Amino acid sequence: MADKAPWLYPYREDPQQTRLGQPVFRPFVPVSLVANDTSTPELEGLVDTGADAILASDLLADELGLNLTENDGEELHAVGGRTITARYKTVTLRLHHHEDSGAQREWEAPVGFVDGWHSFGLVLLGNVGFLDHFTVTASRFSQAVAVEDRDRFDDRFGVVMA
Amino acid sequence: MVVVSRDRGSTGGARGPAPKSPQRRQLSSADVKPIRTDFKGYEGKYVATDTRTGQVVIADENLKVVLEKARKLDHVVVGGRVPYADEPIYVGLG
Numbered sequence: 107m108a109d110k111a112p113w114l115y116p117y118r119e120d121p122q123q124t125r126l127g128q129p130v131f132r133p134f135v136p137v138s139l140v141a142n143d144t145s146t147p148e149l150e151g152l153v154d155t156g157a158d159a160i161l162a163s164d165l166l167a168d169e170l171g172l173n174l175t176e177n178d179g180e181e182l183h184a185v186g187g188r189t190i191t192a193r194y195k196t197v198t199l200r201l202h203h204h205e206d207s208g209a210q211r212e213w214e215a216p217v218g219f220v221d222g223w224h225s226f227g228l229v230l231l232g233n234v235g236f237l238d239h240f241t242v243t244a245s246r247f248s249q250a251v252a253v254e255d256r257d258r259f260d261d262r263f264g265v266v267m268a
Numbered sequence: 269m270v271v272v273s274r275d276r277g278s279t280g281g282a283r284g285p286a287p288k289s290p291q292r293r294q295l296s297s298a299d300v301k302p303i304r305t306d307f308k309g310y311e312g313k314y315v316a317t318d319t320r321t322g323q324v325v326i327a328d329e330n331l332k333v334v335l336e337k338a339r340k341l342d343h344v345v346v347g348g349r350v351p352y353a354d355e356p357i358y359v360g361l362g
Binding site for chain 1: 301302303304305307310316317319322331332335338339344345346347348349350351
């Protein structure tokens with residue numbers, strides 16, 4: 107991503123949803139979580155601009171050998187008409203290039219691990235930890251999502267001053 | 269809210285579609301099409317799919333099995349559990 111070229115990902119089908127009998131495509135990007143010298147394989151990460159944080163299935167914490175009783179904090183989130191508890195741990199995340207280049211971007215962020223996970227993608231990529239690290243452009247029309255360096259937004263649109 | 273543009277050049281007022289920049293042509297590559305997956309027959313199982321074709325390449329009721337197998341394969345991304353048709357659909361994460 108250092109060359110400023112956006113990383114482009116096609117939308118992928120979500121088996122959990124259909125709309126009027128038609129398939130639903132969502133902006134999934136491949137990410138992996140790393141902790142304790144262990145990495146998950148590439149996972150479907152759903153880009154969600156409405157999510158405050160990065161959330162993930164607690165099954166992945168188990169995979170990484172994380173003890174969630176020793177967490178960085180717990181938060182209650184109201185989603186899907188019910189309340190869930192996210193237990194946060196700071197882990198390393200890797201975003202993988204869509205093509206076979208092997209390129210990846212790596213950063214650290216707090217991830218809220220949730221039990222009783224029902225989303226198809228095992229990772230939900232929200233504002234803190236993902237959208238504050240990248241400029242993300244999702245186009246339902248083009249059925250693709252572009253991920254770029256975070257300063258590309260200001261380059262393109264100028265600096266927004268409150 | 270005040271927006272300060274760094275681009276002080278004019279884009280003109282011509283009508284019609286804007287000319288496509290080289291970058292836009294790159295983004296319009298035929299390589300980028302939505303990835304479809306046939307999930308039939310995998311209900312109740314965790315799946316991993318080929319990143320290029322969307323085809324299901326690993327399926328198991330145990331996520332650990334899927335994760336372990338996926339580590340050994342290239343071009344594979346692990347999704348989640350495929351629901352049964354009569355399972356309720358949650359709005360948002362649920």
